Amino acid sequence: MTDPLHSDLLALAQEAARRAGTLLRDGRPADLAVAKTKSSPIDVVTEMDIAAEKLITDLIAGDRPDDGFLGEEGASSEGTSGIRWVVDPLDGTVNYLYGLPTWSVSIAAEQDGERVVAVVAAPMRGETYHAVRGAGAWATGAWEGERRLACRPAPPLDQALVSTGFNYVTEVRTHQAEVAHRLIPLLRDIRRGGSAAVDLCDVAAGRLDGYYERGLHPWDLAAGDLIAREAGARTGGRPGERPGHDLTIAATPGVFEPLQQHLEALGAWHD
Numbered sequence: 001m002t003d004p005l006h007s008d009l010l011a012l013a014q015e016a017a018r019r020a021g022t023l024l025r026d027g028r029p030a031d032l033a034v035a036k037t038k039s040s041p042i043d044v045v046t047e048m049d050i051a052a053e054k055l056i057t058d059l060i061a062g063d064r065p066d067d068g069f070l071g072e073e074g075a076s077s078e079g080t081s082g083i084r085w086v087v088d089p090l091d092g093t094v095n096y097l098y099g100l101p102t103w104s105v106s107i108a109a110e111q112d113g114e115r116v117v118a119v120v121a122a123p124m125r126g127e128t129y130h131a132v133r134g135a136g137a138w139a140t141g142a143w144e145g146e147r148r149l150a151c152r153p154a155p156p157l158d159q160a161l162v163s164t165g166f167n168y169v170t171e172v173r174t175h176q177a178e179v180a181h182r183l184i185p186l187l188r189d190i191r192r193g194g195s196a197a198v199d200l201c202d203v204a205a206g207r208l209d210g211y212y213e214r215g216l217h218p219w220d221l222a223a224g225d226l227i228a229r230e231a232g233a234r235t236g237g238r239p240g241e242r243p244g245h246d247l248t249i250a251a252t253p254g255v256f257e258p259l260q261q262h263l264e265a266l267g268a269w270h271d
Helices: 004-026 047-063 093-098 170-186 196-204 218-230 253-265
Strands: 034-037 044-046 068-071 083-091 104-111 114-122 127-132 137-140 161-164 189-192 210-213 234-236 248-251
Touching: 004 047, 004 083, 004 104, 004 114, 004 127, 034 047, 044 047, 044 093, 047 068, 047 083, 047 104, 068 218, 083 093, 083 196, 083 218, 104 196, 104 218, 114 196, 114 218, 127 196, 127 218, 137 218, 161 170, 161 196, 170 189, 170 253, 196 210, 196 218, 196 248, 210 253, 218 234, 218 248, 234 253, 248 253
Parallel strands: 068 083, 161 189, 161 210
Antiparallel strands: 034 044, 083 104, 104 114, 114 127, 127 137, 210 248, 234 248
């Protein structure tokens, strides 16, 4: 039985993601421009990233004023309740800027440092994914009702479809391209979607056999990681480590270990 607190957190996260997704989908100006850059000139933030994060944090804080926040666009507070919200208001900003459909709103709730609730909304797909720790991963979409998510049966690695992403810093991206170049002969193929949260949910939904990326921040992976794990995927980083900035991997159980071994041998976690 789901903890009543977790049920309340889930409902609040779903409402915040729904409202932010509607704002981003329906409120995108025709002349959308870059508001600022971060790690490099191509690592962009738009006015819509900022507006969506404000909507999410205002909504949650209005209902739960004692909770903490960690948001990509600057929301940061400790809180006193033991609950912290980890928010990426627009994961896939460059896709959004160009009018590509693969972007998402990612919201996770942590209780005493452990992720307990996750929601990822992908408005241009018409899909929303969610999970509560210990209660499985689920999605709503064009189909009727909620669908329980389950990762794919494990294929041999050479038949695995794997997704990845690339950093916005040129030197890091160049190294990542070299890793992909050496990895792709060992796989069925590699995809590059542009939203880490969507990639993690695609592993959960059985649309990918695996996903890996270097350079993710907590807000990039918090919600998607829980959704993938609750769908039966294994997640981690370098051997013996949790997913994080050095390396994040999510894969169906039979693909996870060989993929991790190859990424370690290829030095996917460093320049």
